[in-house]
Amino acid sequence: MKNLGYLNIKLKKYLEETKGQVVADLVQLLKGENVNYLDGKTKTDIGALYFEYEYDYLDIAAWATDKNGKIITDTAILHKQKENHINETESWDSFLPETIWKVAIDFQEKHEEYEDWDDVWEEYEEKNINCLNSGFLTAGKKRQHRRRVE
Template identity: 55%
Template sequence: MELKNHLEEIRNGLIKDLVQMLKGENVDFLSGKTKTDIKALYFEYEYNYLDIVFWAEDQKGDIITHTAAPSCQKKKQAGESEEWNSFLPEKIWTQASDFQEKYEEEDDFDDFWDEYNDEKYGLFENWFFECWKKAAEQSKAIVDAYFSIHDSYFRTDLNTFKTINNDEIAERYKK
């Protein structure tokens, strides 16, 4: 429930960040590149902390921006230590870690932990998809975009919400 509340709290911030990205604003382009060079946006999240990064690629599949995080991700939550800098609030991380440490020797722990992670990632991914839909509506920009867990061969095409692999993406951009 706390994760759901956290996601709701920053929903509008992510939508605003996504609209700006779709318009090529607040994006740190590599030398000589501009928003007209964008062919696809890539979003990846880190498995444990849900940290999101994004970058843009051109028609040839070359990265044309510096990798960055949405600005809403950098917002400090109340009660977090100075060192904490993850998307997932420290309180949620600590509670999950404490639970894991306390019960990991139980016979059914693996099943329960898998169920917890399935729900966590499902909530997070669906939240991102809903934010993406709103941002795409608001920006009226049309660009290929993909979302996945960090370093995954499989991604979600954010225009169709279907799974696609890296080879299929590369095939799209062959001349």
């Protein structure tokens, strides 16, 4: 469990380092910017934005539809890794650093046969969710405060 606690600390630090860019990416998307429109559509054609969250890799996918529900943009993956971290492979492109992913998977493979494994893994995942929620809520509140000041 100690290894999993360490991973949560690393994840929290990583989220703190990247939340400004994630918020900026979300703001651009909400403004209809930095997306590839299909069939000559523009941001004025947006009727709804859809977001999908991939929990395992922390990726956020988004796309827009028009008022009739037709998809009018390519799917955008927010804040993919723009550069590899130390010890990461060239093909790794998820938001979650590969080093955290590998350690978590290795830990899971070594311990999943234990009787209380499900409880341990559930607690780890719950802490991950709390880290994510806390990080994004804090970023949103800071952004909201800055807008009031401006």
